[in-house]
Amino acid sequence: MNCSSCQKQLESFIEGNASGDIQMSLKTHLEECEECHKVYTAMVITNRVISQEKELKVNPFISTRIMEHINQQEEISVNKNFELSRILQPALLTASVALALFIGISAGNMYQKTTTAQNSIPEELMLMNDASMESLNLIITE
Amino acid sequence: MSDFDIIKEILNGNKDQYRFLIERYQDQIFRACMGYVHCEEDANDLTQETFIKVYQKLSNFKFNAAFSTWIYRIAINLSLNFLRKKKGNLFDRIESALDSLTSKPQIQISDYSNPEDILITNEHTEMISKVIESLSDKQKTAFVLSKYEELSQKEIATIMEITEGAVESLLQRAKANLQKKISHLLKKN
Numbered sequence: 609m610n611c612s613s614c615q616k617q618l619e620s621f622i623e624g625n626a627s628g629d630i631q632m633s634l635k636t637h638l639e640e641c642e643e644c645h646k647v648y649t650a651m652v653i654t655n656r657v658i659s660q661e662k663e664l665k666v667n668p669f670i671s672t673r674i675m676e677h678i679n680q681q682e683e684i685s686v687n688k689n690f691e692l693s694r695i696l697q698p699a700l701l702t703a704s705v706a707l708a709l710f711i712g713i714s715a716g717n718m719y720q721k722t723t724t725a726q727n728s729i730p731e732e733l734m735l736m737n738d739a740s741m742e743s744l745n746l747i748i749t750e
Numbered sequence: 751m752s753d754f755d756i757i758k759e760i761l762n763g764n765k766d767q768y769r770f771l772i773e774r775y776q777d778q779i780f781r782a783c784m785g786y787v788h789c790e791e792d793a794n795d796l797t798q799e800t801f802i803k804v805y806q807k808l809s810n811f812k813f814n815a816a817f818s819t820w821i822y823r824i825a826i827n828l829s830l831n832f833l834r835k836k837k838g839n840l841f842d843r844i845e846s847a848l849d850s851l852t853s854k855p856q857i858q859i860s861d862y863s864n865p866e867d868i869l870i871t872n873e874h875t876e877m878i879s880k881v882i883e884s885l886s887d888k889q890k891t892a893f894v895l896s897k898y899e900e901l902s903q904k905e906i907a908t909i910m911e912i913t914e915g916a917v918e919s920l921l922q923r924a925k926a927n928l929q930k931k932i933s934h935l936l937k938k939n
């Protein structure tokens with residue numbers, strides 16, 4: 609067996625999927641060839657490190673932590689909105705009276721304004737592919 | 751309850767249902783993040799960040815693709831950004847990659863005739879993490895989704911928005927790079 613066919617079959621050998629004959633000739637080659645043996649060892653070590661990392665478990669409280677964070681964020685934004693409306697309410701009342709007087713004049717322009725608003729896409733949606741799917745941001749090309 | 755049903759519930763105001771989505775995907779998202787950052791604490795932080803971002807964007811979810819595809823993409827982008835920030839600019843990245851491959855002391859393995867007996871040390875773990883990190887973003891992503899998540903090439907292709915053939919070639923190149931770099935670092939006494 610030569611080095612390139614040995615290295616091609618190492619993965620199935622390590623996974624225990626190589627047939628008996630191939631296993632034998634791979635073993636013989638690995639005993640004789642230092643280069644292939646290094647590649648073999650590299651693959652074994654890589655697999656072992658990966659399976660060790662895969663055994664680690666996520667923090668068991670993570671869902672609680674995330675839900676707490678989300679609830680806090682929403683409380684903050686609700687409070688902000690409440691504060692804002694408390695301050696703005698008297699102002700809004702005055703403004704709405706003025707607005708009522710103004711509506712007659714500006715009614716003709718309203719239609720145009722609404723259509724413009726619909727045409728402008730919110731900034732966060734523009735960043736997203738299809739406005740629905742997160743696209744992968746793989747900057748470095750091959 | 752399906753992912754879509756849960757998402758609809760959340761969007762209808764029943765936000766506590768989000769806990770079920772978290773618990774359904776937390777293990778795989780954590781594992782994928784581990785594949786990128788190789789540090790339990792950072793992977794936990796990235797997992798948390800992923801789920802918070804997903805929640806914030808949930809109203810943009812259009813139900814035309816699997817939720818798992820979407821959440822994987824967000825986790826991958828956050829992990830890659832994390833690595834970029836950690837490593838600084840491109841020049842530093844090249845420097846450190848070269849450093850780790852040339853000037854670092856080589857790992858000594860007195861007898862690796864029987865790899866089952868090789869004791870995996872912290873040095874090994876650090877070496878493997880560095881070498882995986884040195885892969886290009888695309889190779890790394892294909893490798894992590896295949897080796898850590900055990901996803902099929904078809905599933906990886908969907909997440910990465912590339913063809914299955916492209917996934918296969920990324921995986922081949924990733925494995926070849928890893929073998930070359932790691933075996934270079936191994937030295938027989």
Ligand SMILES: [Zn+2]
Binds near residue numbers: 610611641
């Ligand atoms: Zn050989």
